[in-house]
Amino acid sequence: MNYPVWFVPTFGGGLLIALVAIIHVFVSHFAVGGGLYLVMAERKAIKEQSQAIMAFVKKHTKFFMLLTMVFGGLTGVAIWFVISLIHPAATSLLIHTFVFGWAAEWVFFLVEIVALFVYFYTFGKMDDRTHQTVGWIYFGAAWMSLFLINGIIDFMLTPGSWISNSDFWSGFFNPTFWPSLFFRSFMSFMLAGCYGFLTATFLEDEATRHRMIRYSGTWALVSLILSLPAGWWYLSVLPSPAAKLVSGASPTIKRAVMTGGFSLAVLAGVLIALILLNPKARVRCLIVAVMLSAMGYMGAFEWTREAARRPYVINQVMYSNGILKKDLERINQEGFLKNAKWVQNKEVTETNQLEAGRELFLHQCFACHSLSGFNNDIVSRTKNMSFGAMRKYLTTIHEKRYFMPPFVGTDSELKALAAYLTGGLHKKPLTDDAGATGDRGKVLYEENCAACHSSDSIKPKLKGWDLAKVRASLDKLPALNPAMPDYTAPAAVKDAMAGYLFGLNNPVAAAPAKAKGATLFDDNCAACHSMDQIKPKMNGWSRDKIRAALDKLSALNPAMPDYTGTAAEKDAMADYMADQVGGAK
Incomplete structure (x- = not known):
């Protein structure tokens, strides 16, 4: 809200951050664990008096230095570049909150650079004890960098008591600090073993190659096993909303967890094979499997950690669109556009509604949604919704989908965003009765389901279901799919929705349900009121207004008796x- 938007429509902000972050994390964790691997491998060479292993360690150190210091340095800069453009407000808050932490991390990073250069360029020029001391200095500095960054990153998911006291140490030693530190440490050691396997497969000497492949495989497997209880510990201390998302309430996290589980199984299997089988071949064909599965395992954790914060970028503090939670009520009263510094339209008018809606989309939605892009494409997700359905969906979007932030702004701004998402992107009419033709179930479906499920996609899944089964499913949506929230509508509303869903595959069977209202009207009303007489009297009435009138006929006209039909019969009528008079829902 206080910063301009870096608009990259095809990729979207979230995908760019994810791509750069996962690559950087994969390298930066190797920079930590690899330091310990180098020292221990050098000690192995000294203990066994093996010049071949020592030569391998030196060669591996060069690869390590180029990957972590050169490529890792570039991806580190890229991380700062991307997050400062996509999430400038969150970046600013983290910098101002943890100034001391960042400064200390940069000092340790400088020590890493110097120590690694000294370590590499003094191979064979320094006595073993001193050379190993330099290696230990590098590893200590690298691990302290992890220690510091870990506290800041985990603050974003679990700020803990910092929310109430704004204390540096409360934010740093947050509830997930220790389990995350252990998990990341073991992950860094595991990655060191994987990278060791990578370089060992290129050794020419067969005996040395076999020894270092087995050594690296054992190193990686033990670290992988130790990471599992640390990961379980981490999950056990997640706050309730995040734990619910991880357990299946978020479709993206569910896919990430499945990817991580598959990667874990592949990685463990390959490492066990390397240790037990002692292959005589170079096994370079396994390099791809090891590195991809290691990246999949680590990437799944990072993706899950990032997504579990939703709808926040800093949990319970700042929403993913950069709006502070504490400012919500004020902005809802004053208006978002009025408070936003980088918008051209400060208020919504009839002439600028679509353009104002576009600016609202950029500032409130684009951080997570692309525009006809690869990730969370807003165009495909809104194509099945009418203007009226979109308006109602935006009103309760956070309640329906917890991981999405609430819309922030006035009612006119909400209408402008709905207008842009339907009229601007899909050229749909901007009238509240768009899509409502008396079929209440269809309108309800658009308002509650169409953002995630088009009728074409849901139709084959319901094939063969009878009406009772469809209706029963609406009472237990989370049991069918944990990513779906409970549908808390009244029974009569669920009946209408079930009728529409059942009618997708059974249009002939659904027709009598529509005809039922006509029959009820003929049986109870037509003796005194023809439809031609009623139409002008109900001109402009919504379907809900008509439905409410059926509960109080005698209050509208003492000459009319109360209609004592069931709720379902009143709904049908x-x-x-509404169909006859063209009433919207």
Whole structure:
């Protein structure tokens, strides 16, 4: 809100951060664990008096230095570049909150650079004890960098008591600090073993190659096993909303967890094979499997950690669109556009509605949604919704989908965003009765389901279901799919929705349900009121207004008796009458 938007429509902000972050994390963790691997491998060479292993360690150190210091340095800069453009407000808050932490990390990083250069360029020029001391200095500095960054990163998911006291140490030693530190440490050691396997497969000497492949495989497997209880510990201390998302309430996290589980199985299997089989071949064909599965395992954790914060970028503090939680009520009263510094339209008018809606999309939605892009494409997700359905969906978007931030702004701004998402992107009419033709179930479906499920996609899944089964499913949506929230509508509303869903595959069977309202009208009303007489009297009435009137007929006109039909019969009659007079829901 206080910063301009870096608009990259095809990729979207979230995908760019994810791509750069996962690559950097994969390298930066190797920079930590690899330091310990180098020292221990050198000690192995000294202990066994093996010049071949020592030569391998030196060669591996060069690869390590180029990858972590050169490529890792570039990806580190890229991380700062991307997050400062996509999430400038969150970046600013982290810098100002942890100034001392960042400064200390940069000092340790400088020590890493110097120590690694000294370590590499003094191979064979320094006595073994001193050379190993330099290696230990590098590893200590690298691990302290991890220690510091870990506290800041985990603050974003679990700020803990910092929310109430704004204390540096409360934010740094947050609830997930220790389990995350252990998990990341073991992960860094595991990656060191994987990278060791990578370089060992290129050794020419067969005996040395076999020894270092087995050594690296054992190193990676033990670290992988130790990471599992640390990961379980981490999950056990997640706050309730995040734990719910991880357990299946978020479709993206669910896919990440499945990817991580598959990667873990592949990685463990390959490492065990390397240790037990002692292959005589170079086994370079396994390099791809090891590195991809290691990246999949680590990447799944990072993706899950990032996504578990939703709808926040800093949990309970700042939403993913950069709006502070504490400012919500004020902005809702004053208006978002009025408070935003980098918008051209400060208020919504009839002439600028679509352009104002576009600016609202950029500032409130683009951080997570692309525009006809690869990730969370807003165009495909809104194509099945009418203007009226979109308006209602935006009103309760956070309640329906917890991991999405609430819309922030006035009612006119909400209408502008709905207008842009439907009229601007899909050229749909900007009227509240768009898509409502008396079929209440269809309108309800658009308002509650169409953002995630098009009717074409849901139709084959319901094939063969009878009406009772469809209706029963609406009472237990999370049991069918943990990513779906409970549908808390009244029974009559669920009946209408079930009728529409059942009718997708059974149009002939659904027709009598629509005709039922006409029959009820003929049986109960037509003796005194023809439809031609009623139409002008109900001109402009919504379907809900018609439905409410059926509960109080005698109050509208003492000459009319109360209609004592069931709720379902009143719903059917209201649907029929709304269809006849063109009433919107």
